[in-house]
Amino acid sequence: MYVILLLVNVVFLTSGQVLWKMSVRNIGNFNLSSLFSVLLSPYFIMGGFLYVMATLIWIYLLTKLPLSTLYPMQSLAYVFGLLAGYFIFHEFISFQKIIGVAIILIGVYFIAK
Structure with a gap:
């Protein structure tokens, strides 16, 4: 359940930025x-409004999980933001950005384990 809430938090943050x-x-x-x-x-x-909702979810998650786990996993917002930039705003994604996203995803994987 906490993973789902964290993903909702990240989606709300990214959607707010969009x-x-x-x-x-x-x-x-x-x-x-x-x-x-x-x-x-x-x-x-x-x-x-989405930022307020994300903050409420974040505060709840902080009461349940260690910050050292939560905060790095929130870096998924960078991945979602890059995808939003590409698909919604038709921004160019360089090979360096793809490598950066891959590193973030690998890091999130290791933290989640």
Whole structure:
């Protein structure tokens, strides 16, 4: 059950980042006016909600598992973020990034054991 909650936490964190990226996608110059526009964007608000939910899950998980196990496993957010960048925003993924993700996944595997 804790693994599922950790994955939900990571999905919420990554989804929040995706929504925040979507909220700033059409911003030309970043200034005070555009900042208020971003803060009132439904994408930004929903991303913030997901961050709050992820934080609540995280606090619960901290009461159940050691930080030395949880925190490194949360690095899966980097993997999900890379995939979101590729599939949603059509960003280029270099070979170096693929190697980096592979190293993260290997590390998470060893920590989970």
